[in-house]
Amino acid sequence: MLKNKKMVQIYNCHPFVSQEIIPIKNEPDLICCGGDSLFVVSAGGCKIEVFDIRDEGPKFLCSFATIGKVLHITYSEVGDYLVTIEEKNAVTSLRAYMNWKFHVMEMSPVGVRMVGHMTQITQKEQMEIVEMPVSEPPTCISCCPVEGDLLVGCRNSLVIFCLKQQSEHGELPRLDFECSLMLHLTNVTPLQVAFCAGYIGVITDLEAFILKLDPVNQESKGTEKILTAESKLATQRSGRQKQALSKSVVHSDQDNFIVCQRPVELLGADCSSCGISIKLEWLGLPDEQSKSLEVNIILYRCFAPDYSQGYAVDSTRLHSLQLLPMYCTGNLVESEELCGNKKLLSLFCFFSLPHTGYLYTVMNAVELIATYQYSENSQQAHLTLQFLHVITSSKLQCYTTRCSAAAARQEDPYIDTDLKACPPTNLDVCILRMQLFLGLKSICHFKNHIILLTKASAEEKVGKEKVSRKFQSGKSSSPVRKPKISVEAEAAWNLYVINTVTAFKLYKEMVEYSKRYQANMTKSCIHLLNEAHLLLRGALMDHRLTDPAEKKKLLAAFKDSCAELGDCFSRFNVKNYRLALPYYKMSGLSLSDVISRDVSAIEEGEQVYRKSFLVYLKQSLFEEVDKELSKEAAFKVLQIFSISEPSHLPHVICSPCMRNTCPTAALEFLQKLEAVQPSCLVTLAKATVALKMKDLQLYRREMARYNEIPLVLGFTEEPRLLVSHKNELVIPTEFARHLKETQAGLLVAALVSFHENSRISLEEVEIFFKVLCEESAEDEAAPQLMVDFWEALLVYCAHESMIQELLFKLTVVYIQRICGKQRLGARALKTAEDLMNSYSQYGLIFPWVNYITPSEYIRTNDYPEEVQKLQSLLCGPSIGVSHIQPLVEQLPQNDNVGLSIRVLCDTRLGKYEMCVDKLLDQCPQAVLPYAYHEMKEEKQVLWWKKLLPELCRRIRGNGCESHLLVSSLKETLSVVANQLDPLDFLNLLPHDGAAVFFLPYLLQCCNYKQAS
Structure with a gap:
């Protein structure tokens, strides 16, 4: 048995x-x-x-x-x-x-x-x-x-x-x-x-x-009145x-x-x-x-x-x-x-x-x-x-x-x-x-x-x-x-x-009974308090409980029971010490109340600060609670961690609960810690205290001690130096606002590191930058710092879905700025050339694109740099053109910028014949560079099936007045003569054409074949 x-x-x-x-x-x-x-x-x-x-x-x-x-x-x-x-x-x-x-x-x-x-x-x-x-x-x-x-x-x-x-x-x-x-x-x-x-x-x-x-x-149902089924x-x-x-x-x-x-x-x-x-x-x-x-x-x-x-x-x-x-x-x-x-x-x-x-x-x-x-x-x-x-x-x-x-x-x-x-x-x-x-x-x-x-x-x-x-x-x-x-x-x-x-009276007796075991029988004390807690929980779960007054009294006793259990797990040296955290949460006690209860017990000389109490403090300070500790309670928290776990002091100072901390006292505690255990995080904590004290000289001295990479790692170790939360809202700290004005690149790099280390989501970052830039002159939906963040994140992002999301966001911003031709007050951290040289998603702009929109044309027509960034994206390997095709329709129809973007999109979609027609209509000088770059290998047949007949047709229509088209035709004939047999080349020539014009190219074709 x-x-x-x-x-x-x-x-x-x-x-x-x-x-x-x-x-x-x-x-x-x-x-x-x-x-x-x-x-x-x-x-x-x-x-x-x-x-x-x-x-x-x-x-x-x-x-x-x-x-x-x-x-x-x-x-x-x-x-x-x-x-x-x-x-x-x-x-x-x-x-x-x-x-x-x-x-x-x-x-x-x-x-x-x-x-x-x-x-x-x-x-x-x-x-x-x-x-x-x-x-x-x-x-x-x-x-x-x-x-x-x-x-x-x-x-x-x-x-x-x-x-x-x-x-x-x-x-x-x-x-x-x-x-x-x-x-x-x-x-x-x-x-x-x-x-x-x-x-x-x-x-x-x-x-x-x-x-x-x-x-x-x-699936099948019988018709007998008496049904028999084996188990x-x-x-x-x-x-x-x-x-x-x-x-x-x-x-x-x-x-x-x-x-x-x-x-x-x-x-x-x-x-x-x-x-x-x-x-x-x-x-x-x-x-x-x-x-x-x-x-x-x-x-x-x-x-x-x-x-x-x-x-x-x-x-x-x-x-x-x-x-x-x-x-x-x-x-x-x-x-x-x-x-x-x-x-x-x-x-x-x-x-x-x-x-x-x-x-x-x-x-x-x-x-x-x-x-x-x-x-x-x-x-x-x-x-x-x-x-x-x-x-x-x-x-x-x-x-x-x-x-x-x-x-x-x-x-x-x-x-x-x-x-x-x-x-x-x-x-x-x-x-x-x-x-x-x-x-x-x-x-x-x-x-x-x-x-x-x-x-x-x-x-x-x-x-x-x-x-x-x-x-x-x-x-x-x-x-x-x-x-x-x-x-x-x-x-x-x-x-x-x-x-x-009644359950309430028996609970009170069991709590009093448990005090007999507090001194030397910890297990029995906790066991009896657990029994008392279950007694109240059972009374609250009884469906026959119909009296609201009795219910209210039991709830008050239940919270008191949770507080008693929280005290036991936080003060006694027990294996399951982490239970102090949930029991204190269920008790409804504020952080100040818990600190007062435990500190009073410590000051009586009964025990030292237990690991369980420190775990509760860490978790409570880490949570973005709305209630702030008083100046005295905040100083007491600093004292507790300076004695028990000084390495956690930078994290404590960054807690929203500690906003009322005396900066002078906090700086003193940090200096003591730095003398024993220096680190970049301690330096950043001292810098944020210096900002609170409005001591810019101390701030600059602390920030100058490390270059950008260690600083980014320090911010990643404690994101609350820059980002705070309140009522589920993302709020930039004073440190973040100061970096926006002085070291925007460091701020963007830190946010990228936060995202890549799963410390913050993409949506939260976007809210962060909108709140940070809401008082600036930027009226658009995407502030420049947010665009800088998207561009920087492309370097580290490994998930294809995230890459496509970022590319789409950037395309939307680029097109909006191109359509509005905005000259923003805030300069981008990266130029188009920087992006092309550093990021694989940004490709080198194709040569034929420069024939449509040369640099002089962009400057003369007051276009923003986003033109080249968008062209570079479309020349890159990653962007999904089908998703941005509806956005491209917003671009002007009658200028070269819109033409270059449309031709790039159509080329990515394989619409080469349509691209040739558009270039012949609006920018014939780019036709041959386009053909040399795009009509290769299996697409080379477009030279004689599309480009050659189209040039002949347009020259006849213009009465041979277009020297650019004639020059393009000659170049096209030279390319075709080197690729086809003489008979095939002859069949391509127009029947009503002047033989004198085409004979040199026919002779070139024959000589090429004999040589090969």
Whole structure:
């Protein structure tokens, strides 16, 4: 059997505030509670008495007789009905009691009907008894706390009755059941069952397993009324192996040995080897939902018998099976609003052996989160959201649980980060209290009440008076209110209502208790504070929390708990010291408050500054918070880091929280650090302090100590020297504004380094430059420093998508400036020649482009330098022309600049013939340089297929008046004559041309071919 090797933390807190005895005349046999009521079945078994157990104290409400002797009883809050298993004349029956509150007098009329058969009620307020027949005698029952459906366990099957509302003859809706599903179990006889939201728990003597009903999509649908489907978990062992696993002991008559089975734990998909076969049988009318349902086993455990207490079956079997749901609260831990939706968040399963209890979480992932080792044999156990209550023969034990920790991790994805934290689910088991009682037999729980049924034996009666005095002497015991009842009845049995203390009061006591361990038992102190924190978290996650005032008080205590845990992790030398950060964040304390709390503890001489406290300070100072520290608090921070971690002082001084720092004090601390550990970062920090002091001489002296590259590395190590954030806005610092006026190149280089080291995004850089240049004379959307940054970033950028984005941004700016012919006040850091010589994305401008736009033309027409930069980009290898083609249409149609850009774009797109036409129309002198540069290799055929015929056509049209065209024609003929055969060349010549003009070129063609 799996055993928990962790320690059991034992405390002596007081979760029980008082106890009361219920004034009942007849000896009780069975009890259950719910809906502010306690249901007591008399020892005779044919009468149920109901008591109101709200805060005012137990009061008799009503009683009613049952048809047979009650063997089992349970209550459903959804639908407000009771279900019993009754026996009469050796026949076991299943019955539900509806409208039981209306049975004020025992002689009141009662309606009896079969399930599914609504009868006409003669009175508006009348109790109904609903008979629910099952094919096998029922042995155990359970109601779903979410839907109100009923699960019935029989010898080899489970039956589900769905709760529904029906209305006939215009009457108000009435509750009824529909028998919908039967699960046939092979070789399994349920001892107890539990049912919640499609999850079914079953225990036998030594086996426990959880079934889950899952919807599935079926491609083919049958037409039979009764559908049978084998479980996906196929049996992987033979029937003989299954019997060996399902029986706890195998006796061998020949060898006189007792062979015990091995304990087994299977989770999730591994449960396929458990050997349990399940069949689904639909009993109601089939619908689309029912036809698409399958059953899976998600948890299986088999235990070996425990013979430490003898061979009695009762001392070894499982008991107290329970499924406990937790609901979504809408992050109530952070908000004072109350969530009205009741949506299932987590589901927990508990079952127990006599000496050990097991708590699992079964939604999403199946996991064992706690194992409880009892000090003696348990009679019964009951799980709540915050506690596990266990009764032995003489003790009521109260353990803490981890349900809220597991549920919090499912509800909040930011748990266990630097923002939030929650104690783990694997804390050591903690028992808060062991209260003495005599003859404990049964326990049930509702809200803040625990109901105990005691029946003392003859031996126990002897020491009753002594034990009673011991109980009343405890701190938690308030005066016990006892009605006047007979001595005989009091000595034989009692029915107690134990009132539990509120979560807020118990939290306060646990915090006070933890102070005992602060000096030398750090682990115990933190453990108890974790338990107190989980207590509050569980109370806040309880869907029954409806009082806004109570919610507000719990939230205040929750924040106080976070502060206490933050103090522990920041002051104690513990392994998980980083938890101080999220707990302080959750506490709502300001940075000044935390500094004051920890510094006060340090000054008392208890300890030194721990690493955890420094981690919290670093993280808090690094975050761009709006609240600034006072001058005194800022000086205290400088003192702390100068003592504990002086190398971090430059980073501390750059924090927005430290804006009120005294510059003189900061400079003094930095000078001390520089004497021991000089660095460029320290120099830059001194420079920014000098600017704050308006000491420009000191500033220049510090900046002159390093050249540009070390300075850029220093800025990269601490970007907040130049860039600050406030309310998600990017703001340049005073240092950055000064560099803009004095060393703009250094500023741009630093921002490029920030981006390449993932310290700042491209969008943030653009916002930075817009804010930095908003007061200058630059009215356009892209200030010159931003354009300089884009151009510089092209050198270092390696991602193709980023390169294309930058090229597009630059093209937009270049075209806008060309169209506006703007002469900007701010000069660019790089000229077109610098870019062509340094950056691979900027290519050398093609020679034929200079024929269209020579330098004199650009200067004469007052064009900006961006013309050459754009031409250089289009001559480079990287730019995607198809993306910028629509932008080129903005350029003027009738000047050479626009012509050069259009021809460059068309050439990149392969439109050579169109380019020839444009050049012949607007700049014929560039045709031949264009042809020599572009019409090569496979494009050389354009010389005689496009350029030669086009020149001939244009010369004939102009009457041979264009000397430039004639010169181009002669040059073209020379090129063509050297490339074609004489016959092919002859066929190209125009038939109406003058032979004298073409004969020299024909002769050249013939001579070239003969020579080759």
